Amino acid sequence: MFDSLQALPPDPILALTPAYRADPNPDKIDLGAGVYKDENGNTPVMRAVKEAERVLLAKQDSKAYVGPGGAAGFNEVIASLAFGDALKQSLGERRVSLQTPGGCGGLRLAAEFIAKANPRATVWVSDPTWPNHRPLLGAAGLTLAAYPYYDLDSHTVRFDAMLESLSAAAAGDVVLLHGCCHNPCGADLGREQWREMRDLALDKGLVVLIDMAYQGLGDGLEEDVYGVRLLAESLPEMLLVSSCSKNFGLYRERTGALSVICRSGAAATAALSHLAATARANYSMPPDHGAAIVQTIMEDAGLRADWERELAEVRDRINNLRAALVRELAAAGAERDFSFIEREKGMFSFLGVSPEQAESLTGDYSIYLVKSGRINIAGINRNNISYLANSLAELLRAGV
Numbered sequence: 001m002f003d004s005l006q007a008l009p010p011d012p013i014l015a016l017t018p019a020y021r022a023d024p025n026p027d028k029i030d031l032g033a034g035v036y037k038d039e040n041g042n043t044p045v046m047r048a049v050k051e052a053e054r055v056l057l058a059k060q061d062s063k064a065y066v067g068p069g070g071a072a073g074f075n076e077v078i079a080s081l082a083f084g085d086a087l088k089q090s091l092g093e094r095r096v097s098l099q100t101p102g103g104c105g106g107l108r109l110a111a112e113f114i115a116k117a118n119p120r121a122t123v124w125v126s127d128p129t130w131p132n133h134r135p136l137l138g139a140a141g142l143t144l145a146a147y148p149y150y151d152l153d154s155h156t157v158r159f160d161a162m163l164e165s166l167s168a169a170a171a172g173d174v175v176l177l178h179g180c181c182h183n184p185c186g187a188d189l190g191r192e193q194w195r196e197m198r199d200l201a202l203d204k205g206l207v208v209l210i211d212m213a214y215q216g217l218g219d220g221l222e223e224d225v226y227g228v229r230l231l232a233e234s235l236p237e238m239l240l241v242s243s244c245s246k247n248f249g250l251y252r253e254r255t256g257a258l259s260v261i262c263r264s265g266a267a268a269t270a271a272l273s274h275l276a277a278t279a280r281a282n283y284s285m286p287p288d289h290g291a292a293i294v295q296t297i298m299e300d301a302g303l304r305a306d307w308e309r310e311l312a313e314v315r316d317r318i319n320n321l322r323a324a325l326v327r328e329l330a331a332a333g334a335e336r337d338f339s340f341i342e343r344e345k346g347m348f349s350f351l352g353v354s355p356e357q358a359e360s361l362t363g364d365y366s367i368y369l370v371k372s373g374r375i376n377i378a379g380i381n382r383n384n385i386s387y388l389a390n391s392l393a394e395l396l397r398a399g400v
Contacts, residue, residue, distance in 0.1 A: 012370055013034070014033075016030070016362075017030070019362075023368075025366035027387050028366035029366065029367045029368065029384045029387070030379050031368060031376050032368045033376065034347065034348070036378045037376075037378045037379055040381075041379075041381065045249060046248065046310050046311075047307075048297045048304070048307035049293055052292075052303060066099075066286070066288050067276075068098075069272070069276050070098055071291045071292065074294055074295045075098060075257060077295055078097065078257045078294065082215065082225055082242055083232055084225075084229060087232060087233055090233070092265065093265030094267075095260070095261050096262075098272075098275050099255075099257055099291050100286055101254040101283055102243060102256045103211065103243030104256075105256055105283065106241035106256045107137065107241050108282070109278060109279060110209055110239050110241060112282070113260070113278060114174055116274055116278070121207075123142050123143070123144050123176060123209070124166060125137070125144060125147070126147060126150075126162075126176070126178065127146040129149075129178075129184075130178075133211070148161040149162055149185075155185075155187065155352065157188075157189060159189070166204070167200070169204055174209050174239075175197075175207070176209045176211060178211055179213075180219075180225070180227075180345065181213075181224070181348070182348075183213065184350065185350055186344030186349040188345055197227075197231075202235065207238065208235060210227070210238070210240045212225070212228060213243040214247065215242070217247060217314065217315050217318065217347065218346055219315075220315070232261055236261075236262075237262060239259070239261075240259040241259075242256055243255075243256045247311055248307070250290040253289055253293070254290065255290030260272075317378075321385075322342045322349075326341050328386060328388070329389045332393035334392060335396050347376050349374070349375060349377060350373045353395075357395060358373050361395060365391040365395070
């Protein structure tokens, strides 16, 4: 039976990491993998996470299953982080939250839930979007459509085109939005645009699914959830996927959550039963360690304050790197305006290079990035930024 299978091509992003590691060039730079890196190129364990693990090691007395919905305490603190205490309280029994195996688990659970609730729904995703959105949603049997989002020439959000495209969506269709720090382009909706998106969803009867993987890495923990809270307080139904991979640095612990807002408490109770059954049929129980870490941090004033300080350090470093890269490119004589990089948010931006130029950066300069030209800003540091800027400026002058 298995002899009938043909090998699939490697993931274009994940394949960059082994190629980078095998490269002997001492000047090599990894701008591909989507993880945060510090000045030394490491992905550190956050201080509050280390302390929370010490606390857990001392007091945890069981490794028994928690349940398909995960830890109730974690579900509440992650909902408070996203919605704020006041909005969470006002949503009351209309909101249910479940712990999931990372943001990916939350997206897949959301997709299967949508397929059960409305199998005829089309899910609209941005063009471009995170490459894994399509397989995660499409594998649940959902129909996908794209709406225009980013203009590669002007490096701005194509908001008018986005609204025009979504005006063709049918009532009950689902619109996937990035909560902040859009991956891969780094260009986010402004507050007025969020308000217009809310109005369109209300007018058309659309359900919004927000993927929020980077809360706290854009402008701040509160600022980054403006759109989430605006829609949650305005729409009768909404889905939110939260990830703790980036803002808590819990990548390998697979820690996330899915929150669903329904029209009524009765509908939410029914939704919870279906979500729990779907989780049980997929992965049975989510892993507990990462969720226990997050809950420990969020329920301890000192640990939470230290986590927020370190998250601010990470955010400031990324934003400063954006500004520094723009300066270095100008100093290197790059024949293009790269100021858009400083205006964008989060770990990712497009360089605005062609696939051929991206391949040249990798093959000729050992600068590893995906062919779309998306780079991970956090892969830059003070030791490699000049080499990156000079290499890109040289490539552009050569007209490759």
